[in-house]
Amino acid sequence: MRRLINRQNPAALEKDFPSADAGRDKTFVKRLVWLYFWLLLAEGALRKWFLPGLSNPLLIVRDPIVLLIYWQASSLRLWPRLPLLSGLGPLVMISVGWAMFQMMAGIVTAPEVLLFGLRSDFLHLPLVFVLPRIFDAEDIKRMGFWALVVAIPMALLVVHQFRSSPDAWINVGVGGGKQLLTAAGKVRPAGTFSFIAGTVAFFAFASAFWLHGLAKRETFAKWLLIAGLPSIGLALACSGSRSAVLSSAIVAATYLIAIMAARQAAAGITRFLFLAILAALVLNPVEHFEEGTEVLAQRFAAAAATEAEQGGLVGRFLDQMTGPIKHLPNVPLLGHGLGVGTNVGAKLVTGEVMFLLSEGEWGRIIMEMGPFLGLAFIVYRIWLVIWLGQIAYRRAKEGEPLALLLFSATAINILLGQWGQPTILGFAALTGGLCLAAAEQLGARETAPLSAKGGRKPIRRSERPPKIAGP
Numbered sequence: 001m002r003r004l005i006n007r008q009n010p011a012a013l014e015k016d017f018p019s020a021d022a023g024r025d026k027t028f029v030k031r032l033v034w035l036y037f038w039l040l041l042a043e044g045a046l047r048k049w050f051l052p053g054l055s056n057p058l059l060i061v062r063d064p065i066v067l068l069i070y071w072q073a074s075s076l077r078l079w080p081r082l083p084l085l086s087g088l089g090p091l092v093m094i095s096v097g098w099a100m101f102q103m104m105a106g107i108v109t110a111p112e113v114l115l116f117g118l119r120s121d122f123l124h125l126p127l128v129f130v131l132p133r134i135f136d137a138e139d140i141k142r143m144g145f146w147a148l149v150v151a152i153p154m155a156l157l158v159v160h161q162f163r164s165s166p167d168a169w170i171n172v173g174v175g176g177g178k179q180l181l182t183a184a185g186k187v188r189p190a191g192t193f194s195f196i197a198g199t200v201a202f203f204a205f206a207s208a209f210w211l212h213g214l215a216k217r218e219t220f221a222k223w224l225l226i227a228g229l230p231s232i233g234l235a236l237a238c239s240g241s242r243s244a245v246l247s248s249a250i251v252a253a254t255y256l257i258a259i260m261a262a263r264q265a266a267a268g269i270t271r272f273l274f275l276a277i278l279a280a281l282v283l284n285p286v287e288h289f290e291e292g293t294e295v296l297a298q299r300f301a302a303a304a305a306t307e308a309e310q311g312g313l314v315g316r317f318l319d320q321m322t323g324p325i326k327h328l329p330n331v332p333l334l335g336h337g338l339g340v341g342t343n344v345g346a347k348l349v350t351g352e353v354m355f356l357l358s359e360g361e362w363g364r365i366i367m368e369m370g371p372f373l374g375l376a377f378i379v380y381r382i383w384l385v386i387w388l389g390q391i392a393y394r395r396a397k398e399g400e401p402l403a404l405l406l407f408s409a410t411a412i413n414i415l416l417g418q419w420g421q422p423t424i425l426g427f428a429a430l431t432g433g434l435c436l437a438a439a440e441q442l443g444a445r446e447t448a449p450l451s452a453k454g455g456r457k458p459i460r461r462s463e464r465p466p467k468i469a470g471p
Contacts, residue, residue, distance in 0.1 A: 029072035029134050036065045036127075037143060040426040041150060041202070044193035047174045055174050059344065059422055066124055066429075069134070078133035084384060085129045091380060092122050098373055099338045108337030113348050117339025117368060120420045121377065124429040128384070131433030137441040140402070140434060141219055144209030148220065148228045151206040154191050155235035158199065159288050161189035162238035162295075182240030183298035189239060193423050196241050201413065201427035203235055204247040208405035208431075211255040214271055215264070215401050229279045237283070237292035240299055242313070247409070254408035258401035261393065320416055324363040328371045335370035342420025361418050385415045388435055395439045403439035406431050 039062050047055040073079055099114040108114055135143075157170075161179075164170050166187045171179050174194045179187040188196040210228045213220040236245050252272075259268030283289040303313070310316045339345035341357035341364035349356065357367040366374035389411065392403035410431035419425040 026076060026078075026134060029069060029076065029078075030139060032065055032069045032072065033131065033134055033139075034143075036062055036069070036426070037146075037430065039065065040423065040430065041192060044174075044190065044195075044198055044423065047194055048172055052174075052176070060119070062422070062426060063119065063123060066127060070126065070130070073130045073133065078130055080129060080133060082129060084380075084387060085126065087380065088122070088125065091377065092118075094373065095121065095338065095369070095377075098334075098369065102334055102337050105334060107334060108340060110348055113337065113339040113345045115339070116342060116344050116348075116420075117337070120339065120342055120425060121365075124425050127429040128388075128432040128436060131430075132437035132440045135434070135437045135441065140438055140441060143434065144212065144402075145220060145224065147202075147206045147209050148213070148224050151203065151210075151235070152227055152231045154202065155231040158189040158191050158235045159238050159292075161191070162186055162240065162292060163288065182295060183302055184295050186240050186295050188241050195421070195423070196239070196244070197418075197421060198423040198427075199235070199239060200241060200244045200247050201409075201424065201431075203232055203239075203244060204251055204409040205406075205427065205431055207232055207248045207251045208402070208409040211251060211272075211405055212402040214275065215255065215259060215268055225275075229275055230282055233279050233283055234286070234289055234292075237289045237296065240292075240295055242296075242300060242303060245296065246313075247412070250412075251405055251408045254405055255401065258396040258404045261397045261404075262399045262401065264399070320360040321362055324358065324360065324366045327363075328366065328375075331366055331371050331374075333370050333372075335366075335368050335374065338368050339420075341365075341368045342418075344420065361416050364418070364420065381415055384432075385411050388414075388432060391439045392435055395442070400438070400442045402442055403435050406435035406438060410435065 043058055043061055046061075047058045051058060079085070095118060099108075099118060102108050103111060103114060161168075161170050164187075166178055166181060166185065171187050171189075173179050173190075179190055180196055182188050189199060190196050191199045191202065193199060193202070206228070209220075210225065210232060213225050213228075232248065236248055239245065255272065256265075256269065259265050307313060307316050310319060336357060337345075340349060341355065343353045343355070346352065346354045346356045355364075358364045362378055365377055368374065369377060388407050392407040395401075396404040410428055413424055413428040414432055417424045417428050419428065
């Protein structure tokens with residue numbers, strides 16, 4: 001595999017990341033990315049509370065935005081030359097042809113199902129590669145700033161939903177349905193999202209930026225870090241979700257890996273433990289925190305008993321990957337049709353929201369596409385995760401941990417996330433792109449902490465980090 005971060009060969013860098021026209025203004029395309037971010041946070045609230053009659057169109061409200069981002073990126077010559085991005089083109093074309101063949105063969109008669117399948121698998125994925133050419137270091141840090149600001153009211157909303165009845169209006173689901181329950185008759189709070197999956201992804205995302213602020217204390221104002229930790233802790237305690245707790249725990253464990261890789265373990269671990277103990281002392285007397293941790297303990301115990309035959313949580317996780325491979329001989333060569341395995345596809349086919357093929361993402365892909373094309377797409381996603389992980393780890397060794405923290409927040413969503421669910425897909429694409437952007441852009445210069453006004457005063461300039469070459 002070629003070097004992921006090339007320090008010595010400027011010509012190779014220019015080949016992989018050709019320079020955009022310096023005279024072009026990227027303001028509009030940056031605003032489109034910000035609109036994508038805010039819609040990702042708000043579309044669930046729009047669908048279930050404010051515009052329920054437009055729930056179906058709002059499901060794909062970010063699709064036109066991402067297409068505009070691609071259009072602007074093309075006009076500004078922002079697309080990088082990377083083997084992973086180049087390899088995506090043939091995979092998309094083959095999948096389009098495959099979908100047309102499935103329709104001609106009568107496997108799927110509704111073209112909108114096939115279109116939604118293609119959209120779920122491929123439409124948002126290129127954002128991972130183009131975002132580093134759109135966002136600079138200041139944009140990345142500003143998005144982290146707003147993620148931490150939003151985490152404060154989001155945590156309060158999660159607590160309110162947790163404390164409310166499952167039938168309360170605040171816990172209504174899309175289409176008037178109900179949210180999933182956890183233990184003791186409590187809901188798994190969805191926050192402003194459609195389902196608990198959004199809460200899981202958001203607080204892992206916010207945790208990555210908070211821990212970056214802990215490692216790089218000049219990044220965010222102190223008040224934001226002080227307010228952010230109890231907010232994230234309270235939200236996780238009241239989430240009623242093992243996935244929410246484990247996702248943020250993975251990010252926290254990655255922080256320890258990052259500071260050890262940068263040989264800053266002593267100071268980094270001391271700060272982390274001090275603030276963690278302080279947050280525990282602050283939250284422990286809070287009634288909602290105590291109740292939330294009790295419900296979480298019940299949820300973990302009940303799930304452990306249910307999953308005992310599968311080998312526990314780890315066994316269930318591994319089964320999402322090994323199970324579909326075991327059933328490959330039983331999958332039709334042409335598959336059952338792109339999009340059929342998504343909830344939207346099932347709704348279009350049967351009139352009901354369900355998992356027609358498989359609850360796991362790899363099972364869906366293989367059963368939709370067939371064994372050969374399905375495996376090819378899975379291998380592509382594995383390759384993408386390995387590539388991002390290697391890039392992020394190298395930057396962590398150089399003292400820039402954010403890329404590795406964001407990688408840990410999104411790696412499972414890229415590898416196994418259910419991309420038929422728009423919120424999971426959105427966080428996978430946006431966080432993956434920010435991971436790559438952080439690896440390329442951070443370290444270009446050091447600046448004062450980001451304030452509420454978004455302004456900064458440069459402190460000093462340092463050598464710009466090397467661009468990222470392809471694998």
